[in-house]
Amino acid sequence: MSEILRCENLTKKYGAHTVALDGLNLTLDSGKIVGLLGPNGSGKTTLIKIINGLLTPSGGRVVIDGYAPGVESKKLVAYLPDNSYLNSWMTIQQIVDYFADFYEDFRPDLALSMLERLDIRPQRRLKTLSKGNKEKVCLILVMARNAKLYVLDEPIAGVDPAARDYVISTIINNYNPDSTVLISTHLISDIEEILDRVLFLKNGRLVLDQSVDEIRQEHGKSVDELFREVFRW
Amino acid sequence: MVWTLNKDRPLCPQICEQICVGIAGGEFQPDQRLMSVREVAVAAGVNPNTVQRAFEELERSGILYSVRGSGWFVGADISRAKAVLEAIIGEKTAAYFKEMAALGVAPEAVKAYVKEWSE
CATH class of the missing domain: 1.10.10.10 (Winged helix-like DNA-binding domain superfamily/Winged helix DNA-binding domain)
Incomplete structure (x- = not known):
């Protein structure tokens, strides 16, 4: 088990008064599925955007397998943003080719076979797909990379229960035991069974960082119940 | 399974x-x-x-x-594996008796309910 991600005293301020991340310290090891949980506005997406180099921290630093966020780290990190950045006029095949050009670790055959299982033909344009199928395509593209760190921002928001099961089995099936998956969500009960560990974020601070079976052992309750308790207002 | x-x-x-x-x-x-x-x-x-x-x-x-x-x-x-199964059965039985006790049913009366149900 080696370290894949480290945040040291990570701080992000928006303007003078909004502190999105407040001196966050965090280490993630390889080979784990980790839930990044917190209510709206707790700093989840800010943290994820810093990891992916889309925001620069106001203080502190992030280290991804030895690299600061940048060209080298992006080769190692597969990122599913909370809203799609793909061009909707492109066909699925074009997007697959685009990913293959962009990422050395992308496995086009795997992506196409996963799409075939969903009966999504590569000739179709992205904009002709339903919302749920668009989200599945985005997830497939991300999981078809052979990355060291997968960062999934709200992968199950807005999908129906059957699609949720598809998302979860896709993550389990494609996750390789040497890589780490960081999943942000506020729909905890939907994914808590597949997590090794959870991070609870509140007002930009880490308030809990524990293995899920320890939580169940110690508190005698599900992660979802504990979450509701910690974030009661 | x-x-x-x-x-x-x-x-x-x-x-x-x-x-x-x-x-x-x-x-x-x-x-x-x-x-x-x-x-x-x-x-x-x-x-x-x-x-x-x-x-x-x-x-x-x-x-x-x-x-x-x-x-x-x-x-x-x-x-x-059989011992584990026995332990689970024991726990479930004990939990059942506890629940019935919480409902105010004495162990003797529980036996009668069990007998009725199994027939």
Whole structure:
């Protein structure tokens, strides 16, 4: 088990008064599925955007397998943003080719076979797909990379229960035991069974960082119940 | 095999228990190859690391054994799995009596209910 991600005293301020991340310290090891949980506005997406180099921290630093966020780290990190950045006029095949050009670790055959299982033909344009199928395509593209760190921002928001099961089995099936998956969500009960560990974020601070079976052992309750308790207002 | 997991308890021991129930009940025979870690993870909807830990736990207890490159197998001696099943049955029975006591039903009266139901 080696370290894949480290945040040291990570701080992000928006303007003078909004502190999105407040001196966050965090280490993630390889080979784990980790839930990044917190209510709206707790700093989840800010943290994820810093990891992916889309925001620069106001203080502190992030280290991804030895690299600061940048060209080298992006080769190692597969990122599913909370809203799609793909061009909707492109066909699925074009997007697959685009990913293959962009990422050395992308496995086009795997992506196409996963799409075939969903009966999504590569000739179709992205904009002709339903919302749920668009989200599945985005997830497939991300999981078809052979990355060291997968960062999934709200992968199950807005999908129906059957699609949720598809998302979860896709993550389990494609996750390789040497890589780490960081999943942000506020729909905890939907994914808590597949997590090794959870991070609870509140007002930009880490308030809990524990293995899920320890939580169940110690508190005698599900992660979802504990979450509701910690974030009661 | 149908996996029913309760999120209020650690998942790893629950997977161990259900495999023991499968072995004790004859669903898995001695020296039979079990599903792979990933297959169980997908079927039960849990993390592969959790399943791996459960299998390793069962190996330490002598209930399963692993063969490098071929996977996990049921051990020849199923007495441990049967003991786990017995323990689960004991716990469930005790919990039932406790619940009935909370409803104000005396143990003698519980026996009568059980008898009525089983007939």
